[in-house]
Amino acid sequence: MLAAAPSLAQGATGDPAALRAEIDSVYQQLLVDPSDRALNRRMIDIAVQLNDYDAAIGAVERLIFYDPSNAALQLEAARFYMQIESYAAAAGYLKDAQALPGVDAAQRSEIATLLAQAKRETEPSPWSGFGQIGARYQSNANHGSVALGLSEPLPFEKPEADWNSFALGTLGLAEPVTDNLSIEATVSGYYADQAKINRLDLGFAEATVGPRLTTEDGGLSIKPFAIVQGILLGDEPYQSAYGGGVVTRLTFEEGWWVEPTFEYKNRSYYNSDDYPDATDQTGDFFTYAVDFNAEVTDNIAVLSRLAFYNNQAAADYQSYDQYTVSLAMLIGFDLLGVEDWSLSPFARYSYTSFKGIAPTEAYAALDTKRRDNLWSVGANLEIPLRENIAFGVAVEYSKNVSNLDRDDYENLSVIFGPQGRF
Numbered sequence: 001m002l003a004a005a006p007s008l009a010q011g012a013t014g015d016p017a018a019l020r021a022e023i024d025s026v027y028q029q030l031l032v033d034p035s036d037r038a039l040n041r042r043m044i045d046i047a048v049q050l051n052d053y054d055a056a057i058g059a060v061e062r063l064i065f066y067d068p069s070n071a072a073l074q075l076e077a078a079r080f081y082m083q084i085e086s087y088a089a090a091a092g093y094l095k096d097a098q099a100l101p102g103v104d105a106a107q108r109s110e111i112a113t114l115l116a117q118a119k120r121e122t123e124p125s126p127w128s129g130f131g132q133i134g135a136r137y138q139s140n141a142n143h144g145s146v147a148l149g150l151s152e153p154l155p156f157e158k159p160e161a162d163w164n165s166f167a168l169g170t171l172g173l174a175e176p177v178t179d180n181l182s183i184e185a186t187v188s189g190y191y192a193d194q195a196k197i198n199r200l201d202l203g204f205a206e207a208t209v210g211p212r213l214t215t216e217d218g219g220l221s222i223k224p225f226a227i228v229q230g231i232l233l234g235d236e237p238y239q240s241a242y243g244g245g246v247v248t249r250l251t252f253e254e255g256w257w258v259e260p261t262f263e264y265k266n267r268s269y270y271n272s273d274d275y276p277d278a279t280d281q282t283g284d285f286f287t288y289a290v291d292f293n294a295e296v297t298d299n300i301a302v303l304s305r306l307a308f309y310n311n312q313a314a315a316d317y318q319s320y321d322q323y324t325v326s327l328a329m330l331i332g333f334d335l336l337g338v339e340d341w342s343l344s345p346f347a348r349y350s351y352t353s354f355k356g357i358a359p360t361e362a363y364a365a366l367d368t369k370r371r372d373n374l375w376s377v378g379a380n381l382e383i384p385l386r387e388n389i390a391f392g393v394a395v396e397y398s399k400n401v402s403n404l405d406r407d408d409y410e411n412l413s414v415i416f417g418p419q420g421r422f
Contacts, residue, residue, distance in 0.1 A: 019046050023055065030059075035066050044076075053083045071097045071107055078114055087118040094118065126176070127422070131169040132392060134417015138162055141197055143400070143409045159409065162200070166192040166417075180216065184223060185209040199274040203232035210244075223247045227265065236272040241265040245287070255295025263287040277359075280315035299332040316356025317370075324350040344380040349373075361404075373401045378413075385418070392419045 023046045030039050040059040047056035057080045064073045074097035081090035094115050097103065103111070141162035168190040176182045190204040210225030224246045231239040245263030252258075265285040269278040289307035296302060309322040328346035335341050354370040361368050378396030385391055394415040402408050 016050065019050055022046055023050070023052075030062070034062050037063060037066075053080045056080050057084075069100055071100045071103045074100070075107060075110060075114075078111075082114065082118070085121070087121045091115060091118040091122070123176070125422075126174050128172040128174070129170060130419065130421045131167075132417050132419035133167045134165070134392070134415060134419075136164050136166060136192065136413060136415045138164075138411055138413050140409055140411040141194065141200060143411065145406045145408045146410070157406075160197060162197050163195040164192040164201075166190065174212075177211075180214050182212045182214075183209070184212050184225075199234040201233070201235050203235075205230050219251050221249045221251075223249075227263070229265070234272060234274045236274070237270045238272070238275065238278060239267055239269050239281075241267040241285075243285075255293065255301065257293050259291040259293075261287065261289045261291070263289075281313050281318045283311065283313040283319070285312070286310040301330040303328045303330065317354060317358040319355040320352050321355075322350055322352040324348065338384055340384045342380075342382045346376075346378055346380075348376040358404075360406075368403060370407060371403045372407060375399050375401075382419070388422055389418065389420045392417060 023043065026039055026043050026046065030036065030043065033039070040063050043059035044056045047053065047059065057077060060073060060077045060080065064070065064077060067073060074093045078090040078093040078097070081087070081093065094111050097107070098111050098115075139161050140159040141164075142157060142160050144157040144159035146159060168188075170186060170188040173185045174182050175184075185208065187207045188205070190202070192200075192202045194200045206227065206229040208225050208227045210223050212221050212223040214221040224244065226244045227242065229239070229241040230237075233239075243263065243265035245261065247259060247261045249257050249259045263286070265287075267281070267283060267285050269281045271278050287307065287309055289305060292302075292304045294302045305324070305326045307322075307324040309320075309324070311318070311320050311322070313319045326346065326348040328344055331343045331345075333341050333343070350372075352370075352372040352374070357367060357369055376396055376398040378394065380392065380394045382390040382392050392415070394413075396413045398409075398411045398413070400407060400409050
């Protein structure tokens with residue numbers, strides 16, 4: 001068989017049809033003697049010319065079987081696997097080669113370079129993002145009450161419907177430092193321009209950053225974080241805040257976890273022509289929450305949240321305790337021949353107890369402190385348009401029942417627009 005090596009070296013070159021015919025002939029000969037080095041080498045040469053890296057891999061792996069301590073062959077196999085983007089297999093051969101005795105400096109350098117490339121390709125990108133532009137309709141954008149009640153000493157604002165156009169975006173980073181430590185950061189922004197009620201034009205920006213520490217088995221992680229935030233309302237500075245907190249996630253199995261959170265914000269508010277008493281809200285805001293996630297099937301997940309919010313404002317009538325519970329489902333499905341639709345129905349309830357008497361009640365010599373019961377139900381629908389791009393529709397109905405008539409309101413919100421994520 002070795003005598004055939006010269007004729008193999010002089011085989012067909014360039015012509016794909018002739019190369020394909022020769023590779024078939026070589027393959028038939030290898031069925032008789034798979035250990036023939038010259039035949040396997042010719043198979044590799046032809047396969048590379050044809051960009052048939054699977055065939056080249058088969059031949060080099062046969063050579064490795066009969067010569068497992070040859071680091072050059074291990075490297076060659078890794079290069080071919082890199083060509084077909086099979087990075088895990090390439091890394092396996094690179095690590096095998098790295099462990100062999102007698103690997104020279106040039107080979108070690110190439111192994112290190114290819115291993116780093118394979119790692120980059122197999123690990124998910126540390127960056128993620130979401131963005132949406134669109135429009136929102138609200139039947140009661142100003143949360144005005146429907147009627148003047150007996151508990152109201154003064155007239156108050158009535159409901160007004162309005163539209164807005166908006167843009168929002170979130171950029172996230174989860175950069176691994178070691179197997180048990182990563183740095184996570186998010187930057188979020190939102191702006192909405194009202195069609196009629198300009199004092200409700202809203203701008204919002206927030207940034208968080210902190211390390212996440214994870215146990216060896218990934219079952220427990222802890223992330224302390226810092227947070228800064230700013231809000232424009234009516235195109236005037238309205239609020240700034242800074243603070244921090246800690247998030248702990250306990251994972252029972254993939255898709256099933258519980259996540260307690262504590263967050264503190266020191267919030268400063270700023271008066272404006274539209275909001276002359278905004279500084280009454282300046283103070284400390286505390287969040288205590290527990291989130292649950294249960295991936296029931298590959299296409300159905302249940303999410304819930306229990307939260308307690310404690311707002312300690314400069315004015316007692318702006319201070320409150322709020323208790324919130326929410327429940328949502330995430331349902332993935334295919335429809336009309338299109339994959340990856342998602343529907344997320346949700347329901348939410350909150351009870352808010354204010355700690356002081358508002359100026360309106362104080363003026364009328366009333367001692368009523370505000371108590372609110374807010375109910376919300378709705379659903380989000382994502383209609384896939386192409387990879388990572390969808391058309392989002394969100395519908396939400398809210399009803400607030402208060403012991404102060406001016407704070408009773410109902411609102412129907414409809415949001416729609418294209419969105420993308422990566």
